[in-house]
Amino acid sequence: MEIPEDLEITLQEIRSQWEFASICQFLNLFYNAVGLESFDTDEFETDLVTGKSNANIIKLQMKLLKSLTGLNNILLDNYQNLIIKEYKKHNLDCSITEKLDFFDLPIREKIMILYNLCEWQFENADNFRARITEEDQQTWRVDPIGYDQKGNKYWLFDDNRLYKELPEVIAKPKPRKGKRRHRRDTTENLSNSPAMKQNRWQLVCLTSEDWNNFPKQFENSKYQIEKDFYEFVTTYIIPKVLDALKSKEKKRRLQEAIVHRKRSSRIQMKEIEKFEKERKAELERLRKEEELKIKREEEKRRKEEERLRQIQLERERRIKEREEKIRLKEEQKQKEREEQMLREMRCRRNEEGPGINGEPFEFKCICNNNEIDIEHNEVPLIVCEQCNVWMHIPCLAMKLLRFTEQPLLLYEDDIEDWKRILFICPRCKAKELNIDYDKVINKKKRGRPKLSEEEIQRKKQENSENKKQIRKRRKITDENGVVFIINDGISNSDTSASNSNNIILDSNDQPIKLSKYKLKKLEETPEEKAERERLKQERKELRRKLRLEKKLQLKLERREQRRKERLERKEQEKLQKKMEREKLRQEKKEKLQMEKLIEKMKKRNLVVFGPVGPDGQPPLLVPNQLRQHRPKVKKQSLSKDNDQLLGNNYNSISSSVTTSVLSEGSV
Ligand SMILES: [Zn+2]
Ligand SMILES: [Zn+2]
Missing domain, CATH: 1.10.20 (Histone, subunit A)
Structure with missing residues (x-):
């Protein structure tokens, strides 16, 4: 920070320009708001005077321009043009031209440009003011701290420099008072006036030595105003300024010691060690934070992957399910087709009856009839799928219906159904349960007196003779107008006897085959027909009701299932939410602990460096504390x-x- 003697004149020139003090005060207060990490008046001054580090000046200009314009593409080759543009916007002539670079300008012009860039920040009120605090705005308006008998004003700024303003020769607005707009309008006119060219602005105090020497001139003053100023400066200003300068110097020396690894005094070494320790702890903290962040991101990524995988699995499952459904449906259809074919086959077989083409067959009905006349048989027959024994359908139906205690109702459509079912005869079924069907049935009939073979034969003959006597010839017309002529005996409950005796002729007296049930239908009275229709309707209704009930039950079951699933899902979601909350709470706790730790660290830093902030910014606190006493x-x-x-x-x-x-x- 040492400045060679040949640059001393430039330095004096800078220090005698109040705009320079204004720039420094502005940046000391608002360096953060314009986007700088820190600002130091001494370094800025050195950069300006020596021109060794133009990079810092360029950076400063770019930051000011960015804050002013809000542009993001401010580059090395366009920032000076942007400055010219800003000047044009304010109807001012800029010293920078296409031929004259900023760094070719005299120091006075350089400072004027930087000063204007700072001043214009306040015009961008919404943007700039949003970034500064109310307190900062108030600190910005500084009053002189005192006067001497000659009318000189003394100004103290945040960089702990004391300036003297000589009394004005012609009327000139004060640099830090009144409305800024008004001042800006006039300074431009005055900047070249003779009054401004006089050195009315002087740097009085810079170093601790300056500060120690400064009040001596007023010590023995006979003027009250100077006595008061002396009292004020020595009591309130100097102790605080010296403290700040001391801590700044200490910090500077410490940093130098760190850079050069000097083996200085034991105390300094200790301080360095302490500083290093703090720095390491800070680094460790940052590293841990980084690790935590990476971990969290990893976790997040893993979760996302898992979620996607779940979605994929779910989709595959759905596709499989759909395919399975289609397959099952197809199988069901195939099965139904086969079933239908089987039914048709059975129907054909039962319709054709036994003994086709003279093949041998077995007939043994549960009515104990072991013989059958195929030629004249009118009773519908069915064959057992297992033992291939033929039986009367009505006998089976009667047996079945007797157990269900339903009236015997056997019509053609029922017969058609019978012919199509997969029929396993009662004997076969009994055999499966190791029961001899015939034995069991005959046991039941044991109570009846058994007739001898002869008696049976005789009874049969009697019956047939009786029937022959009352045989009648009847005419019946069916709904299609076809006339049937029937030779019939009286209604007889013994079906086996009447079957073979029925002879039915059509209108041309040709014998035709007509089932007993068809016949019954033909003969029934209208009342009987109505009754039959009613019963049929009732059965239909019953079936419909049963179907509906079944459907309803199925629906209820499904609803119940859905409800259960929903409940389960809700339960699961609740559990998950709870877990998430727990996790969030844990994270918050960790964060709080971390913050506490940082706070502690910061406090320790403050102890090490005194009033210097933990980030190394200049001691902003000092002037504010002063204000309380001013x-x-x-x-x-x-x-x-x-x-x-x-x-x-x-x-x-x-x-x-x-x-x-x-x-x-x-x-
Ligand atoms: Zn039978
Ligand atoms: Zn059988």
Whole structure:
């Protein structure tokens, strides 16, 4: 930070320009708002004077431009053009031209450009003000801290530099008072005026030595105003400024020591070690945070993958299910077709009856009839699928219906159904249960007196003779108008006897085959027919009801199932949510602990570096603390005494400051 002597003149020039102090004050307060990591007046000054590190100046200009314009593509080859544009926007001539670079300009012009860039930030009110705090805005408006008898004003800024402003020769607005807009409008006109060219602005205090020497000139002053100023400066300002300068110097030396790895005193080494330790801890913390972040991201990625995999699995499952359904349906259809074919085959076989083409067959009905006359048989027959024994359908139906206690109702459509079923005879079924069917049935009939073979033969003959006697010839017309002529005996419950005796002729007296049931249908009275229809309807209704009930039951079952599934799903979701909440709580706890740790670290840092912030920014706190002790500026009319004392040399505000200083001094 040492400056060669040949640059001393430039340095003096910078320090005698109040715009430079303004830039420094602005950046000390708002470096964060314009996007800089830090700002140091000394470094800035060195950069400007020596021109060694133009990079910092360019960076500063770019940041100011970015904050001003909001543009993102500010580059090395266009930022100076943007400055020219900003000047045009404000109707001002810019010193930068196509031939003249910023760094070719005299130092005064450079400072003017930087000053304007800072000043214009406030025009971009919405954008810029959003980034600064109310407190910052108030700190920005600085008053002089005091006056001397010659009318010089003394200004203290956040970089702990004290400037002196000599009294004005012609009327000129003060640099830090009043409305900024007004001042900006006039400074441009005044910047080249002779008044401004005089060195009315001087840097008075920079180093600790300067600060120690400065108040001596007022120590023995006979003027009250200077006595008060001396009192104020030595009591409030100097201790705090010296503290800040000391800690800054300490930090600077510490950093130098770290850079050069100097073997300095034992205490310094200890401090370095401590600093290193803190730095390592900070690094470790950052590393851990990074690790945690990576872990979390990994977890997130894994979860997402799992989710996608689940979706894929679910889709595959659905496709499989659908295929399975189609397959089952197809199988069902095939089965039905086969079933249908089998039914048709059975029907054909039962319809054709036994003994086709003279093949041998076995007939043994449960009515104990072992013989059958195929030629004249009218009773529908069925064959057992297992033992191939033929039986009367009505006998089987009667047997079946007797057990269900239903009236015997056997019509043609029922017969058609019978012919199609997969029929296993009662004997075969009994055999499966190791029961001899005939034995069991005959046992039941044991109560009846058994007739001898002769008696049976005789009874048969009697019956047939009886029937022959009452045989009648009847005419019946069916619904299609076909006339049948029937030779019939009287209605007889003994079917075996009547079967063979029925002879039915058509209208041409040709004998035809007509089933007993068809015959019955033909002969029935209208009342009987109505009754039959009614019963048929009832059965239909019953079947329909049963079907409906079954459907309803199925529906209810399905609904119940769905309800259960829904409940299960809800339960699962609840569990998952609970787990997530638990996890979130854990994370929050960890974060809180981490924050506490950081807070602790920061506190320790502060102990090491004094008023310097943990990030190495300049000691902003000092001037704010000063403000608390600085007397408040009151706008009040002057008393006559004060007027006399001050000789009307100052405006009302400066007088009121003095008044306050006075009153505080007397206390
Ligand atoms: Zn039978
Ligand atoms: Zn059988």
